[in-house]
Amino acid sequence: MTPLRPVLNRPQRKGRTSMNLFTDMHGLVIESLGRMQAEGTLPKGLAFDNVAVEPPRDPAHGDMATNAAMVLARPAGQKPRDIADALAVRLASDPRVALAEVAGPGFINLRLAPTVWQDVVRNVLGEGAGFGRPAAGGGRKVNVEYVSANPTGPLHVGHTRGAVFGDALANLLEYAGHDVTREYYINDGGAQVDVLARSVYLRYLEAHGQSVEFEDGTYPGDYLIEVGQALKDEVGEAYIDKPEADWLADIREFATGRMLDLIRDDLSALGVTMDRFFSEKSLYGTGRIEAALATLSDKGLIYEGVLDPPKGKMPEDWEPRVQTLFRATAHGDDVDRPVKKSDGAWTYFAPDIAYHYDKITRGYDALIDVFGADHGGYVKRMKAAVSALSDGRVPLDIKLTQLVKLYKNCAPFKMSKRAGTFVTLRDVVDQVGPDVTRFVMLTRKNDAPLDFDFDKVLEQSRENPVFYVQYAHARVCSVLRKADGAGITVDDATLEAADLSGLVHEAELTVAKKLAEWPRLVEVAARGHEPHRVAFYLYELASDLHALWNRGNDMPDLRFLQEGNAAASQSKIALARAVAVVISAGLGILGVTPVQEMR
RNA sequence: GCACCCAUAGCUCAGCUGGAUAGAGCGUCGCCCUCCGAAGGCGAAGGCCUCAGGUUCGAAUCCUGAUGGGUGCGCCA
Numbered sequence: 001m002t003p004l005r006p007v008l009n010r011p012q013r014k015g016r017t018s019m020n021l022f023t024d025m026h027g028l029v030i031e032s033l034g035r036m037q038a039e040g041t042l043p044k045g046l047a048f049d050n051v052a053v054e055p056p057r058d059p060a061h062g063d064m065a066t067n068a069a070m071v072l073a074r075p076a077g078q079k080p081r082d083i084a085d086a087l088a089v090r091l092a093s094d095p096r097v098a099l100a101e102v103a104g105p106g107f108i109n110l111r112l113a114p115t116v117w118q119d120v121v122r123n124v125l126g127e128g129a130g131f132g133r134p135a136a137g138g139g140r141k142v143n144v145e146y147v148s149a150n151p152t153g154p155l156h157v158g159h160t161r162g163a164v165f166g167d168a169l170a171n172l173l174e175y176a177g178h179d180v181t182r183e184y185y186i187n188d189g190g191a192q193v194d195v196l197a198r199s200v201y202l203r204y205l206e207a208h209g210q211s212v213e214f215e216d217g218t219y220p221g222d223y224l225i226e227v228g229q230a231l232k233d234e235v236g237e238a239y240i241d242k243p244e245a246d247w248l249a250d251i252r253e254f255a256t257g258r259m260l261d262l263i264r265d266d267l268s269a270l271g272v273t274m275d276r277f278f279s280e281k282s283l284y285g286t287g288r289i290e291a292a293l294a295t296l297s298d299k300g301l302i303y304e305g306v307l308d309p310p311k312g313k314m315p316e317d318w319e320p321r322v323q324t325l326f327r328a329t330a331h332g333d334d335v336d337r338p339v340k341k342s343d344g345a346w347t348y349f350a351p352d353i354a355y356h357y358d359k360i361t362r363g364y365d366a367l368i369d370v371f372g373a374d375h376g377g378y379v380k381r382m383k384a385a386v387s388a389l390s391d392g393r394v395p396l397d398i399k400l401t402q403l404v405k406l407y408k409n410c411a412p413f414k415m416s417k418r419a420g421t422f423v424t425l426r427d428v429v430d431q432v433g434p435d436v437t438r439f440v441m442l443t444r445k446n447d448a449p450l451d452f453d454f455d456k457v458l459e460q461s462r463e464n465p466v467f468y469v470q471y472a473h474a475r476v477c478s479v480l481r482k483a484d485g486a487g488i489t490v491d492d493a494t495l496e497a498a499d500l501s502g503l504v505h506e507a508e509l510t511v512a513k514k515l516a517e518w519p520r521l522v523e524v525a526a527r528g529h530e531p532h533r534v535a536f537y538l539y540e541l542a543s544d545l546h547a548l549w550n551r552g553n554d555m556p557d558l559r560f561l562q563e564g565n566a567a568a569s570q571s572k573i574a575l576a577r578a579v580a581v582v583i584s585a586g587l588g589i590l591g592v593t594p595v596q597e598m599r
Numbered sequence: 600g601c602a603c604c605c606a607u608a609g610c611u612c613a614g615c616u617g618g619a620u621a622g623a624g625c626g627u628c629g630c631c632c633u634c635c636g637a638a639g640g641c642g643a644a645g646g647c648c649u650c651a652g653g654u655u656c657g658a659a660u661c662c663u664g665a666u667g668g669g670u671g672c673g674c675c676a
Contacts, residue, residue, distance in 0.1 A: 050617095058619070067618065070656065080656075104619045105656060150676065190676045280676090310672050311600040323673070334602055334672095341674040348676045376603050377671040400604070402669085444612075447604060449669085451611075460638055463625060471638065478636095517615095524615045536613060539623085550631090550640040559636070598638070 019123055019131055020519035022064065025096075025110065026053040029066050032090040041086050046075055055517065062099070062109035063513060069106040080106030117512035118500040124515055124578035125496040129585040132522040138177020143359050144170045146370035147267065147274075148185040151259040152196045154223055155266045155425040158372055161401045161450065163425070164441040164591070166370040167272045168531035169399070171589045176526035181364075182275045188256050189280035189351055195219060196259070197252040201239065203228025204251075208240060227258045269429045270437065271591050283354045289346060292357035292389065293326075293339060301327040301388055307335065326353070331384035352378075353385045360390045367396045368529060373447075376400055397529055401446045407453035432457050435592045439466040442535040442590055460598070465539045469583060470595050472542035475549060476580035477596045479560045483573055488566045492581075495574040502571045507551045507558060511544045511575060518582050531589065538586045545579050 029051060036042040051072070056065040069084035076083065084102040091110060092100040099111040124131045146166025149159045167182070174180045187193075199219040202212040207229045214220040231239075231254055239247040260277065267274070283289050296302050306320045324340035326349070339350040359367055367386060371378070379398045386396040406413035406423060413423070428437055431454060440457050443465055444450045460467045483490045503512065518537070525533040552559035560576050562568040584594045 052618090054615080054618085056619075057614090057621075061619070065618085070618085073656075107619065109619095187676055192676055307673055318673075321674075325673095338673060343674070345674085347674075352676095373604075373670060375671085379603070400670090402604080448612080449605090462639075465624085467638080468624095475636090475639095521615075528616070530615090532613090533615070536623090537615095539613095543623085546639060547641090549636070552636060553631080553640080556635080561636090 019127060019133075019135065020523070021112075021116065021120065021516045022053055022055075022520045023135075025064055025066075025112075026051070028091065028094055028096075029053055029068055029087070032087060033068060033072075035090065036086060042072070042078075042083070043076055046072055048072075056107075056109065061103065061107070062101075062111045064110045064112070065107050066110070067107060069102075069108065073106065084108050114504050114509065115501075117509050117516065118503050120512050120516045121500055121503065121575050121578045122496055124581050125492050125574060128492070128581055129588065131582065132518045132585055133175065133177055134519065134523050139179070140365040141179045141181075141363060142173050142366045142368065143181045143183055143362075143364045144173070144368045144370070145183045145185055145359075146170075147263075147272075148187070149263065150187045150192050151256045151263065152192055152219060153221055153259065154262055157404045157406060157423050157425065157428060157452070158401075160270065160425040160428055160437065161404050161441050162370050162372060163267060163270055163272050164438045165399065165401050165446050165531065167270075168438070168442055168534070168590050169368065169370070169529055171591060172522070172526050172531045172534065173529075175585070175589050176522055178526075182273070183359075184274045184277045185355060186256075186260065186277055186279045186281075187348075189284055190348060193252050193256055194248065196255050197248055198244075200224055200227050200231060200251055200255040201244075201247065204231045204239065207232040208237065223262070224255075227255060230258065231255075266425045266429075269426060269434065271434045278355060278358075280351050280355065283351045283358075284346075288358065289350050289354040292354035293350065295357065296326060296353070296385075296388055299388060301330060302339070303327065305336065307338070326381075326385065326388075328381050328384035328388075331387040333380040333384040337381045337384075349381065349385075352382065353389070356382065356386050356396070357389050360386065360394050364394060367394060369396065369398045371398060371400050373400045373402045399446050399529060402444075402449045404441075404450045404452050407451060407456075409455050410453060413454070428452075435470075436466050438591045439469070439535060439587075442532050445530070445532050465535065466592075467598075468546075469538045469542045469587070471598055472545045473580050473583045473587075473594045474596060474598045475545070476576045476583075479573060479576055480580075482561055483569060486561070486569075488569050488573075490570065490573055490577070492577065495570060495577055498570040498574050499567065500571045500574060502568060503575055505558060507548045508572070508575055511541075511548055511579060514541050514544045515578055515582055518586075534586050534589050538583055538590075541579060541583060541586075545576070 030048055033042060033046075033048060033051070037044050037046070048068075051066065051068045053064050053066045056062060068087060069080045072078075072083055073080040081102060084106045088100040088102050088108050091097050091108065096112055096116050097110055098113045099109075101109050103109050127133075144166055146169075147155070147159055147163045149155055155163070170180045170182045195217060196219060199214070202214060202218060203224045205228075206212050206225070231251065234254070239251070293302060303325055304322055305325050306322055307325070309318050309320075321342050323338040323342060325336040326339050328337045329335065337349055338347050339353065341347055356367065369382065379400070382398060383396050386394060436457050440452060441450065457464065457466065462468055480490050503509070518541075521533060521537045525531060548558065549560075558572075560569070560572045562572065580594070587594045
């Protein structure tokens with residue numbers, strides 16, 4: 001069990017609704033069940049763990065529903081309807097409950113009083129962005145590792161999705177009250193940075209006027225031309241006609257430094273800022289890999305052995321070899337994994353183990369890795385390693401991001417390094433901007449493939465969720481500007497203190513009810529590590545606002561601005577402003593700027 | 600051969616870790632601006648949740664198997 005850090009709990013205010021209505025009502029149900037036990041209506045010793053209070057799918061079923069009667073029927077040895085009837089009577093006596101009725105197989109549907117929803121609006125205005133923060137349950141120290149692309153070139157579209165997802169997830173967890181570290185693991189210890197160095201060397205020679213040829217095993221990308229030039233500017237002719245041994249290490253360091261600058265810039269253009277870049281190279285020659293493996297060895301999880309050949313796809317040059325293996329099968333993997341090559345050098349897996357060991361020793365309560373879907377094969381071994389190193393104490397969740405399919409005008413956009421149509425993160429951000437890039441990348445679950453059409457994402461129509469949500473926010477801002485122009489005070493403190501009892505129309509309450517879902521949404525999304533839920537929620541909230549706005553066409557009473565009636569205007573604008581506050585908070589999690597007006 | 604991910608409306612996808620009659624957008628059809636808040640809104644049609652079993656009060660959701668698609672599989676990181 002992970003130890004929970006002390007959390008500053010916001011004291012529950014008695015007699016008032018707190019921020020998460022669903023936990024409030026859940027509390028009421030549990031409390032009522034307890035009373036029923038005390039008076040003998042229910043047997044003692046029942047577990048209430050599975051009692052849930054949830055929004056029903058069909059709004060006709062009320063505002064909230066609880067399954068308590070059905071869950072408890074069997075352990076209590078009573079009929080669900082009997083329990084439900086008794087519980088419903090108790091629930092109905094609470095002032096917040098307008099109606100409690102038993103339905104279906106034993107659900108209790110609750111309809112809440114309008115004042116409850118008016119309080120929600122008031123709470124949003126009072127708490128601001130803090131409205132969605134759970135009062136408790138946060139406070140864990142979490143490490144989110146994402147991007148972690150090799151420092152050998154610019155980031156491409158695939159990295160972009162991982163970057164956006166990881167960043168939004170980190171934001172989400174932070175919003176939910178966790179202490180989050182955003183981290184990038186630099187693969188600067190392996191052979192690929194030697195390849196980078198050799199490629200830069202060729203560009204360096206080129207900068208000196210020599211003609212060069214890029215053989216297999218070098219990177220021919222144009223982006224290294226300036227690196228070669230910069231190297232020339234720095235060292236002059238020092239490396240010309242010198243053996244590789246003289247320059248490899250120097251150029252490697254020079255080149256990876258340059259690449260990291262490039263990557264940092266790319267990420268920055270996307271609005272991603274890492275807390276820490278962790279160098280793989282820093283693990284070598286410092287005994288840290290050895291230490292991590294010694295830890296595994298102490299647990300009897302390292303041994304010398306021979307692996308079976310993979311079936312079905314036998315490599316041509318396969319022959320049995322004795323290797324140093326990690327007993328990953330003891331922690332859920334399918335086969336044991338080599339940590340040393342036959343020449344005695346570490347495999348890539350060894351520093352990965354050491355890196356995760358480092359994260360564990362830094363005291364994180366939970367680790368999250370964001371990988372591309374093509375790295376799915378490493379999930380089990382990485383989890384096995386973390387499980388072994390932490391004795392199962394630190395959970396590691398690995399999120400895989402699926403491919404991004406690019407389109408231009410509905411036609412697939414083929415990427416080819418050779419044809420020069422290789423699409424980089426910078427290409428995407430330069431063309432459509434960071435806000436659109438981020439939002440669109442989050443309109444799909446991480447494990448579902450994503451279609452990205454350069455033209456469609458910039459379209460200003462309902463079909464485009466980015467626009468649709470931004471527009472809702474801009475509309476509210478527009479109302480605030482107009483009210484201000486009409487001499488109505490609309491700062492948050494004034495709106496919070498306004499008389500909201502006029503907010504009773506079904507179209508208005510629908511919006512308030514959607515606002516009430518926000519804390520619960522945050523909780524669910526954070527628990528499941530699913531930031532895309534925020535994007536979908538914002539779309540729904542925007543939709544409710546647009547619907548209400550349009551009702552104003554037919555029903556002037558529903559307009560936010562009530563001609564000549566400041567008090568009425570303030571109560572309605574309070575609702576609109578509350579929507580803007582939540583949209584703004586949600587967009588903040590996604591890393592998208594809420595705009596004041598559309599252009 | 601094995602592992603992981605996926606399969607929901609004609610299309611693109613949600614579905615809150617087991618709840619009631621499975622939702623949204625696009626597309627199709629119908630409606631709402633002489634003026635008042637149309638970059639929007641309202642309504643209709645559209646489903647054997649790939650298939651077959653199982654678990655239980657209850658399954659798109661969990662388990663097993665099948666089919667179809669994606670990814671990966673000892674000295675590449």
